[in-house]
Amino acid sequence: MSPAAPGTTDPDATGPGTTDPGTGPAPVPRPGGPARGRPRSEAVERAIVEGAMKLLEDGVPLAELSVERIARTAGVGKAAIYRRWSGKEELFVDVLRAAEPVDPALPGTCLRDDLVALLESLRRRGLARRASVILHNVHAQMKSSPKIWAAYHDSVVLPRRRLGLEVLRRGRENGELRADVDLELLHDIVVGPLLVRTLLRPDAGLPDGLSEQVVDTLLQGLRPAP
Structure with a gap:
């Protein structure tokens, strides 16, 4: 019809x-x-x-x-x-x-710019009432509704994690990250501050410039030694 x-x-x-x-x-x-x-x-x-x-x-x-x-x-x-x-x-x-909003378009110019684009997408998603409410509901239902959590993980979390890991992998191959960095762990560290503020610390806010601040703070300690 x-x-x-x-x-x-x-x-x-x-x-x-x-x-x-x-x-x-x-x-x-x-x-x-x-x-x-x-x-x-x-x-x-x-x-x-x-x-x-x-x-x-x-x-x-x-x-x-x-x-x-x-x-x-x-x-x-x-x-x-x-x-x-x-x-x-x-x-x-x-x-x-x-x-869920569409995945962000990545600049592809350097590791920093791509990471900022990824985090800015998370930040804006946390500010959007609809996406934030949905995320809080999913988080609350993780244990009581494993089917819903599995579907959310497979259709939303996993594809975005793969995208983030690919960005980090390119950065390591291009020499923008130390060769010994654990990319799985690093990905959690990169997105962690935005997720914590969205789910656990809404009082802390998601101000403009937070994405750049998180990325720049991390990269200062992750770049290879000159």
Whole structure:
């Protein structure tokens, strides 16, 4: 089914004369996922994901997010959700992906500039209310919902870690880092301050210039001796 045209009734929506839910996050692809019956309305899918995000932004804990509540917020029937997701855990995985900003474009000029770009992306993500709320929810659910944490790790954390490690690896090969540096450990040290301030020390803030300060402080002790 194509998205309903503006002003027309969508069969997945609830209530008489309900119109196209409008714009929102793009539908999230599910590579290799099972076919789900009749073609989906992208507008309805966007509205459902947006509805779940809104509830999280409003402070509703993940444990209290019911399919019924999400459907009511999105202006659709519960059946519209179950046609697309098996339950709220699977839906939340797509919400996680949709809430994440795209990976930053790296300057590629030197190790410092690339690291600053990576950290600046983390800093801005920590300042964005939506992404920050999602991150806090995921962190809180790591033990009680291992499926959600595994999905977040595989689709968000792991690809970005690989990108960071590649930047550090190039820096070591180019002689911008000491040859004996443990890159896995160094990556944790690089991103650690931004994650600590986002999750554990929100009172410390994420001011402008923090990314440069972190990178410059670290590189002073990591460059090879002249």
